Amino acid sequence: MPTPFTITTAISYPNGRPHIGHAYEAIATDVFARAARMMGRDVFFQTGTDEHGLKMAQTARGRGMEPIALADEMSSYFKEMDDALDISYDRFIRTSEPAHHVASQAIWQAMAANGDLYLDRYEGWYSVRDEAYYDESELSASESGEKLSPQGTPVEWTVEESWFFRLSAYQDRLLALYRDEPDFIQPESRRNEILRFVEGGLRDLSVSRTSFDWGVTVPGSPDHVMYVWVDALTNYITGCGYPDDPARMAHYWAEGGDIVHIIGKDIVRFHTVYWPAFLMSANLPLPRTVFGHGFVLNRGEKMSKSLGNVADPLELARRFGVDALRYFLLAEVSFGNDGSYSAEAIVHRANTELGNAFGNLAQRTLSFIAKNLDGRLPVPAPTDEDEALLAIVSEATQEVMPHGFSALAPHEAIQAWLRAAYACNAYIDAQAPWALRKTDPARMEAVLATLYVAIGKLAAAIAPVIPSSAEKLLDHMGISPENRSYAALSSDWYAALRESDFVVAPPQPLFPRLELPAEAE
Ligand code: ME8
8 A cells, every 4th residue: 555645735825826936846845746746655745725814804805706716717817827837736625615615613612612712902013915923022113114024024013802812822732843853844944034933932723714714714603714824724634535524534644644735934833833723622623744845036135026037837837848947947946945937047048958968868869769779679788887887776776766856855855866968978988879870879879878877867866857858758768657657766677678678769859059048138
């Protein structure tokens, strides 16, 4: 039985169209999901949209729409983006779905049954943009004297009757969790931030609102809707069958299960303080890891509508290609840190690394076989040099898969892959099969066979990042889908392939050379 692996992105606020930050998170998570499938895991990958809350209600009002109409329209753009970027989600959840209301009310009742919810009056600061409550001590002032949240968003004074969650009672259990499960919060820098925050003491959390009604109704309190983060976080277990499908829950959301949330650095507190406390209160298993990735910035600047530099990920994908964009984002940004993108940087990386280092290598090798051997697969007769290259490739596939993608270090995976591609280039130059054609055809075949195996393995290993180009190449090379798993990379698929009557056709270019768009020059 394959072991289950549950992986999620944050669910996005559909109060506007998706931007490159949303694309980045979806792509990174998709790479981990695809890699886990290649490693034989039973993967459940969920993404979706977070549709309740004041921000959605206010945006809809501003546009003269009902919140659900806004959510319907914008959520479809997020799904469209995911589909266009080859995001292999198993479920796209929308928090307005009835099943999600059921799950949110069930977790609420479980927290209430545990004695953790009480009615009181809330007085304090709220940021609609962050959908977050802040302490006075966390605020700063803008140049005009306006109070700002730590994220730099405006806050408003709020006074309301509210349900409260006894977060203060969870301080010790949370600190024990961070101590006992050092992988729970990643990377380390975020873990330290949260440790300091929780060590400073926790106040009970206001978890319902009465001033608007766009949300999940609080069971037994029809005037209250849940604080949007209570319902938003619950999306993860809705997708795992909570509360009506206990068998599915036991599979994908089990005690000690492999459950990973990939989110951005601005929402780590919600996922590593509130979420585990809610789950503990409801007596439900905890995720294994919450990874807070960095932000993607446009030429080093934060994107904002007022600066007019919010990039449409679909536009970038159309210009540069889906795989080039996916590859660029993961290769460029060290996962966990912030990173920057620009048209020049995308073009440069795609041309030098995908195009020259890998695409041309495959192109040269396959054309040579098609032309000089009539497409017949060459005969291997490995020398030490051939074995040495294949050992580099095997080591690289390990660094790429179990050590890179599974360890949530995609940039390291790509570096390892690229080093192996460069080693193949050095090998082809040193062996010069074009010269061997006349002098030693048997040796030429052995060199081409070695390259064939190396290229096939490297294509399979990088497939999670560039799925459509890798699949195209593997199809062209005759490597069957069963032979593309991580386990099959160490088997002798080449011998099996040679026994078939497969003929190598002249290849089409995999990564057409990108030119810089005129306005960026
Ligand atoms: O926070 N670069 O939704 P959201 C990288 N609904 N990642 C970025 C980014 C950027 N420039 N900007 C945003 C929410 N993100 C909540 C989540 S989860 C139960 C509820 C990331 O649409 C951000 O950090 O504001 C978050 O992980 C995701 O995009 C959705 O952000």
